[in-house]
Amino acid sequence: MSSPPVPGYRFAAPFEIPAASPIRSLVPYANRPGTISMAGGYPATELFDVEGLNAASAKVGARLAACLQYSNIEGQAALRAQLARLSAERGIQCDPDTELAVTGGSQQSLALLARVMLQPGDAAIIESPCFPNSRQALRHTGATVHAVPSGPDGIDLDALEALAARVQPKLVSVVATFSNPCGATLSLARRRRLLELAARYRFLLVEDDPYGELRFEGETVPPLAALAEGEQRNWVAYISSMSKTMAPALRIGWMIAPAEVRRRCVGAKAADDMASSAWIQEIVAQYIEDGRYHAHVPRIREAYAGRCDALARALTEELADRVTFRKPQGGMFCWARFNGDIDAGKVLPYAIEHEVVYVPGKAFYPDPAQADVSAMRLSFATMSAAEIRQGMVRLRAALQAYAEGRPVSVTLPA
């Protein structure tokens, strides 16, 4: 089916220009043998509970005949019950039959919510910086996606209120806990105000919470969905994922949303992919039922705590005068800035040459013109404490080489 050129396709507007991914373009560098990558948005591979997953899989294998047919769009009853229990432990009460649905990861939860709410002419709001795929999910509906500044304290609520009053968004998407890329957590007071704004301006507040369970210090702040009261409860949808706590390749997440919203998302999913794999859903349900989930998450927390400590120490000891950062209390990411307005994108080729990779902050800004060019995202999830230390030593050397204006062999796409 090789295609002659210029066939004159007429694509839908959001797809006219295929999306470029500045983060994905770093993968070849990050994967070079010997390179220390702080660039990935991946959980630690060596921490996957392969044994526990295989044990759950074997149990499901013994009753596989019952798991192979077309299944409920909203998800297997066994898994919905487990996820409702898990959500209740996070403070969120729901009816698993009318308010909870299993999805193909948190990403699909967001995409479904976006699709049932948004169409061309509508407005949505996302944080800036943010995870680019989240923004894409909103953008693909044809809606206009506005950005509100965010940072180490989370979304700027004054700016959000002013924008909401002006553009009347139908949906606002936030990561309230250990955000990607900022590692930020919204305070309790800010959460309450955000919920008030949702009810006042009648936008669906989508709380994307893939990292919330990965808290390794400080006090737990309840999810927005757990704090919503009265009318606010109509305006908040909670989405989460097994990607960071179990494994990304399961592609299992869930949403908890008001019944009228969830019902339409299930309708959207019917026409999108009919259901998530019942086989995998049963494995996930079995894994939680086996007690493996609750045994495993503390192991990830502990490992990430050590790695985050190592990063904070290395940044302080190796780069104190050159990099500013705030140590996150959980999750996978640390947002840092080069002092003196040094452009992280310009340092990156030197870093790659010195065999350490990070993602320049610019990659996470919906509008690159608004970007803090000195910022970078450092993932501490996938490298050992020793590697992280070594990575920061290399970064110091790279920064030195950059400052001295030495020639560099690596050329990155603009």
Next chain:
Amino acid sequence: MSSPPVPGYRFAAPFEIPAASPIRSLVPYANRPGTISMAGGYPATELFDVEGLNAASAKVGARLAACLQYSNIEGQAALRAQLARLSAERGIQCDPDTELAVTGGSQQSLALLARVMLQPGDAAIIESPCFPNSRQALRHTGATVHAVPSGPDGIDLDALEALAARVQPKLVSVVATFSNPCGATLSLARRRRLLELAARYRFLLVEDDPYGELRFEGETVPPLAALAEGEQRNWVAYISSMSKTMAPALRIGWMIAPAEVRRRCVGAKAADDMASSAWIQEIVAQYIEDGRYHAHVPRIREAYAGRCDALARALTEELADRVTFRKPQGGMFCWARFNGDIDAGKVLPYAIEHEVVYVPGKAFYPDPAQADVSAMRLSFATMSAAEIRQGMVRLRAALQAYAEGRPVSVTLPA
């Protein structure tokens, strides 16, 4: 999170009214113990190759650590290679790296293609009658979905050409082989003309082929994608699925599309669900590599051949004067009509009372006002030959009760 009433949500237009599913509303009746259901769109559960799937799963389990991380959006390389080989056996050549993508079933392939092509204001065309979820996937883009009459010979190409000239569709979706619900197969000559129309009117012709491998009589007609020549190749996308040949719960399908189209679909999938489960993908790839796929499909074919024969015989012997039908040469469905313009929807409560269920044809028409109310879809896939015979005996009795105007206890939603 229980919600007070009337929160005043503003949904996107395609989701304002949640979709009702007349087919799903029959499930409780179809599942009654003792009832013979010819209503399901399901493959036969007892034919699933549980042993082969468990064997493939065990092999993947032995290397599970390597299958749990985030993965390529376009699908695992091993599976893409196998699917390209499988497609080549069907006559379709493609580059698995630029023209093939793994999806969450044929349904997701269609949804992705629809999404990258269609937006509000655009036109798309689907057959009437058709599988309702296919139409929904197009409709959810906000595009106007027009219908072209179809039947036991497939889509009416004169009507399609007239409509295409008028509405300039960007996408036309057909099931060319053993369609759902009609069991129809487009002739070779009609396929060639359909390809000409695609190139002439520059619409993306989406060939949904979940049933093509289930031919049990007659000569194979190559897929549209295998027949496309020159410029036509830019205008055809082939989509297929493992749901009918392996198992629906895998949620694995694929698309083969021109590189520029496929590339955008991969971009859409990134924001939809990041990828299909790499774990399940590896199981499917392993299963095919093990030779199980090619050993198993003939078993399904043979079983369905016997069931289709049983249905045709029973219809002829029990209902010759009351029902007209054309025996399909493959697939899972037989489209039949009650003679004398008897309304299949009105007979259905009597059928349910007599413990046999079918789907009234009306459920498959985008515009119910255009429906052939005497038509019904009979699935022969899931019942044994003896049950099918018994079902048709019951249907005769139900029809008799209806004709006599006897009271009936079953009440169905309108």
